[in-house]
Amino acid sequence: MSLIAQLKDAQKDAMRAKDKARLGTIRMALAAIKQIEIDEKKELNDDDVIAVLTKMVKQRKDSFSQFQDAGREDLAANEAAEIEVIEGFLPAKLSEAEIKELISAAITSSGAQGMQDMGKVMGVLKPQIQGRADMGAVSQQVRAALNS
Incomplete structure (x- = not known):
């Protein structure tokens, strides 16, 4: 199953479970993927989707550290939750x-x-x-x- 299909299935599961935080993060990822597909006028394969998700994780890690430095633990917690959801769709880390x-x-x-x-x-x-x-x-x- 492709990563996009996995994301869409996870979106449906999050809707059924009424998990708003997970649903919002998955929708954000799907929107970023769709935006790139529209901009580049091509359908993304799994490698392209992994690149998009990796970029999203990197952005959230940067935001997380900035929020912690500013003492905004509430916003840092939101970023950490989004990182966790997105990383669930990425391949296992290498040792x-x-x-x-x-x-x-x-x-x-x-x-x-x-x-x-x-x-x-x-x-x-x-x-x-x-x-x-x-x-x-x-x-x-x-x-x-x-x-x-």
Whole structure:
């Protein structure tokens, strides 16, 4: 079942359960997906949907930290709840060992020799880990591996 279909089923379940917070978050995700489909005039596949959901989680994490810094625990709690709902539709997170293994395989397959080949390595890695790991942290690990 596609991610969009899963989101729509979850939306129906949330309506039946009268879970307003979950329903609102799922509707927001579906609206973001629909907006991109309209803007780009194409139907999104699961990888595209994962990218949209990952971006939504990142935005909410940024908002969460800003609300906590401002002492707005009520708004921070809302953001945390939305993060939890959205992450439920993303693939399982990769462990550190799995990430290191994927990085070394990507370096080998791309024939990377140094920092000048970082783009090649990230190009190989991105489709494999999109939505399953923090791309910023992975980028740091790739940089460290290429420098050693």
